Amino acid sequence: MHRVRIAPLNRTIRWMAAAVLGAGLAGFSPPALAAAPSVTVSADQALRFGSFFTDTTGTRTVSATGSVTGSAIIPLTGTSPGPAQFTVTYDRGNNANTSYSLLIAVLVPGTASQVSGGVTGTIASFDTDLPGVNALLPGQTAQVTLTGCQRRICSRTFRVGGTLQVARTSGGAQLAIPVPIVVTLLAEL
Amino acid sequence: MRGRLLLAAFAAVIGTPALAASGQSATALGQAQAVIVMPIIAVSLNDLDFGSLTSSRTASGSVTVGAEGGATYAGGTSPACAGGGACAGIAPARFLVSGEAGRSYTVSAPAAITATGTLLGGGSAPALAIDSLSVHLDSHAGSVTSMGQLDDKGEDRIGVGGRLNVPAGTAAAHYRATLTIMVTYG
Numbered sequence: 001m002h003r004v005r006i007a008p009l010n011r012t013i014r015w016m017a018a019a020v021l022g023a024g025l026a027g028f029s030p031p032a033l034a035a036a037p038s039v040t041v042s043a044d045q046a047l048r049f050g051s052f053f054t055d056t057t058g059t060r061t062v063s064a065t066g067s068v069t070g071s072a073i074i075p076l077t078g079t080s081p082g083p084a085q086f087t088v089t090y091d092r093g094n095n096a097n098t099s100y101s102l103l104i105a106v107l108v109p110g111t112a113s114q115v116s117g118g119v120t121g122t123i124a125s126f127d128t129d130l131p132g133v134n135a136l137l138p139g140q141t142a143q144v145t146l147t148g149c150q151r152r153i154c155s156r157t158f159r160v161g162g163t164l165q166v167a168r169t170s171g172g173a174q175l176a177i178p179v180p181i182v183v184t185l186l187a188e189l
Numbered sequence: 190m191r192g193r194l195l196l197a198a199f200a201a202v203i204g205t206p207a208l209a210a211s212g213q214s215a216t217a218l219g220q221a222q223a224v225i226v227m228p229i230i231a232v233s234l235n236d237l238d239f240g241s242l243t244s245s246r247t248a249s250g251s252v253t254v255g256a257e258g259g260a261t262y263a264g265g266t267s268p269a270c271a272g273g274g275a276c277a278g279i280a281p282a283r284f285l286v287s288g289e290a291g292r293s294y295t296v297s298a299p300a301a302i303t304a305t306g307t308l309l310g311g312g313s314a315p316a317l318a319i320d321s322l323s324v325h326l327d328s329h330a331g332s333v334t335s336m337g338q339l340d341d342k343g344e345d346r347i348g349v350g351g352r353l354n355v356p357a358g359t360a361a362a363h364y365r366a367t368l369t370i371m372v373t374y375g
Contacts, residue, residue: 039214039215040215042217043218046220046222047221047222048223049221049222049223050224051223052224052225053229054225055228060223077375084220112221119225121223121225160219162221164221172225172226172227172289173224174222174223175224176220176221176222177220179218180216180218180219182214183214183215183216183217184213185212185214
């Protein structure tokens with residue numbers, strides 16, 4: 001009488017089943033190990049106030065929509081005024097095909113200003129075309145919900161305008177004022 | 190039991206996306222640019238001087254000083270300088286324009302002005318007309334134009350000439366007029 005040993009065969013079948021299931025998981029669109037979500041922001045274009053003359057003090061406003069107004073200045077030929085442009089990009093970390101929104105905070109950390117010779121330029125306020133945000137005050141966070149994200153990468157381009165206050169005691173100047181923008185991801189909704 | 194654990198893990202992978210890492214920040218350094226142009230100014234270097242001249246009792250005349258210098262007399266006028274030669278003081282008005290290097294500008298000057306006179310013996314003399322005012326910009330040497338360009342030092346020079354009309358029988362007097370020009374960036 002022969003005894004049939006079936007235990008080793010069972011183990012073989014189990015390992016094969018695990019291998020087949022593992023292969024199935026690997027073939028599915030989301031990777032088994034999703035990357036960590038990340039957010040980045042890039043500065044695409046500078047905020048351009050153009051060329052102008054002012055006797056002692058004056059202001060020039062370039063809005064996020066591109067309209068230009070001024071007070072106590074004389075516009076001159078030169079670079080055309082225009083708003084700054086930034087792009088915020090969110091990498092969800094996986095390829096799940098579901099729609100989602102992002103809640104982000106946008107911050108201009110401090111007053112942007114520069115002194116160059118006898119000219120002082122200060123940008124005390126910014127505006128933007130981000131939905132629901134009219135003014136970006138230095139040091140104050142604005143919360144924005146970006147809707148309509150669908151794919152793994154979700155990016156939005158937004159424009160930033162501002163009002164440049166100029167005080168001039170002598171001469172002229174070419175101002176290049178740093179404008180840092182901090183974007184913080186608050187939640188994926 | 191193993192099979193159930195495996196299936197549970199499978200369901201978890203396809204059902205739930207990775208959660209966002211809230212609080213994650215990113216910074217971009219943008220820039221705001223502006224060119225604040227220094228003022229443009231014009232300073233008088235010397236006056237438009239018609240010098241000394243004589244006038245006829247019967248014929249009207251004129252003296253014209255060119256924007257680049259030189260004087261011509263017409264009609265009943267003639268120079269009244271020592272020896273009858275050219276008068277040293279005759280000269281066009283000269284202005285120094287200062288502003289942003291390389292920028293273009295325009296100059297505007299009146300077409301005519303009026304000189305008021307003081308008789309040598311005292312009292313006011315009849316006014317004389319100065320017309321045909323012409324402008325010469327050093328940055329446009331050889332051509333008369335109202336648009337100039339500041340050089341690498343942010344400077345240019347302007348000459349202004351004109352014609353003084355002297356009616357017949359004009360009494361001896363000192364005449365003076367104010368010539369105002371305006372320069373603006375183009």
